[in-house]
Amino acid sequence: MSLWRYANPAEFMRVSGRVLPVLWALTAACLAIGLGWGFFIAPDDYQQGATVKILFIHVPAALMAINAWLMMLVTSLIWLVRRHHVSALAARAAAPVGATMTVIALLTGAIWGQPMWGTWWAWDPRLTSFFILFVFYLGYIALWEAVDEPDKAADLTSVLCLVGSVFALLSRYAVFFWSQGLHQGPSLSLDRTENVDNAFYWPLLVSIAGFVLLFLSLVLLRTRTEIRARRLRALQEVEARA
């Protein structure tokens, strides 16, 4: 029995239909525990006060923003190499979720930054990289929408995803060069997870698990929708020819 069995749409629909309710339940539990613990039980930070609590949304969202793109890269490669339709549709399904996570990360970052730095936005390398990532998501989604023929759209978006991955990474390093090349070194560090206190560590971990599960649930749900849309399209074509 191989993993590729699940690349068959019928098999995928059968299995995902059973898994999805469990995933939703786990998602709800993890998010409730992680966010509830973080918001109401974990102490305020001695420096940042209550604003630190937004970190329980900000950090997981930022992680998923990047991981969603990585998942799209892997599924795009699988489509190009093995031509499994479910893989291509999973990449398509993940894009809007990843884009939304990017927006959440940017917005929560701005809300956190306002009281802490006194500004909603700074052209800090990390903020800028996420902004760029968001633009890459937009281009990817737009290309999917623009191509009529689904298989060709899968082909072309896969190529774009590969090129985009290279340039998203390149941009990240270029942005560090730019920010240090034009200004003094970054005075605002966003690297908070490294020195985070134990009191924040566990609820943060549960929140991250919750976001991972949320992402998986949403992608499965959206992939199921995409598969149904393709089936509908195929059935309509058969109908039109009969």
Added chain:
Amino acid sequence: MSAGAAVLGRELRLALRSGGGAGLGLAFFLITVLLMPFGVGPEPEKLATVAVGTLWIAALLACLLSLDRLFQADQEDGTLDILALSPLPLETLVALKAAAHWLSTGLPLVAAAPLLGITLNLPAPAFPWLVASLAIGTPGLSFLGAIGAALTIGIRRGGLLLSLLVLPLYIPSLIFGASAATAAAEGRDPGPAMLLLAGLTLAIVALAPFVGAAAIRLNLR
């Protein structure tokens, strides 16, 4: 005349003859730079600080103008089919077309940039570096644009989508190119940025034809 020279010659002839490509990009470049002082004000000191960025971004946008027709025109009149069947590899075709795009669009911008630099009060030490950064950076823009053009061949009104796909890819080139010229303007060493830009452009020129050709093959079937 070899097959490659034939393609290059024809592309340049078409760019010059249709009154499209070359002239239009240059005119767009001039107008964009002309608009800038209206946006930021006529003070020379203020203009000097935005001169490098303005010239680079205007060049970047001017490069985009004629990109959407790079392969689409050939696909619409059946030329792309015949080219795909010809002995010339598609990779070579993409490279030649991107090169022709740079010669007809990028090169005039490089030539016009120092003149426009004067109007924006660009600091004197930055002139050679601005021209050099554009000369080294813009070929990369044309080759990246060829990838975008190949991806959007079959899309009606693909020009807007092309900008959305291609402009984010221009970010590293823009950062290194503008950094080099800015460093020169501020009396710092423009060397590192310039070397990074040159390396980036070389990598793009070497790899983009393969990606573009792959996208064309996917589009043809």
Added chain:
Amino acid sequence: MGLLVEGLSCNRAGRPVLEGIALEVPDGGCLTLRGPNGAGKSTLLRVLAGLLPATSGTIALDGIRLDRDRDLYGERLAYAGHLDAIKPQLSVAENLAFWAALHGSGGTAAALDALDLAAIAERPAHVCSAGQKRRLGLARLLVAPRRLWLLDEPTVSLDADAVARLLAVLREHLSGGGMAVIATHADLGLPEQRVLRLAPLAARAAARHTGPFLAGDWA
């Protein structure tokens, strides 16, 4: 050796267009494709040209398999689709000279003469009539020697005189051992003409539920 096609099928956008096509064209042979619109004539020509991938089956030209030796195969054929691949900004001679240079042959004079284009050689293509453009498109076949010609409705917008010239050119190609596959509604009256009739596959394939998204009963 000739052209040999066996068990050829082709899907477009997940839908079968050609199925189980078998054909053979010997040296000097000419095959005419007939059938109503949508029967897959143009698709078959594009598959034979290597522009569209076959879903299954083999195509061999002079023993060279399309799927194994693409470049060698491609060097033996010339394709003239329903688009003429003409740049309106260039003159007739410039258009043709480009294709000649691309295929590594110099002379365009013979091709211009054969299709009666010499008189308008310097005319910009955008002022040419539809028939003149068609002749220019067909002249491209003559700039480089090719074993197999694939022609999609070559007589469209040609007048009687031009059709006669096309036939003369075709006869010469065939008598030299060349081959041709032509999709056409017109009767060209070529000697020893073979005909392959294609019927639209849609009616036959409609009832079958194939493809990854149709298999199985789920919703």
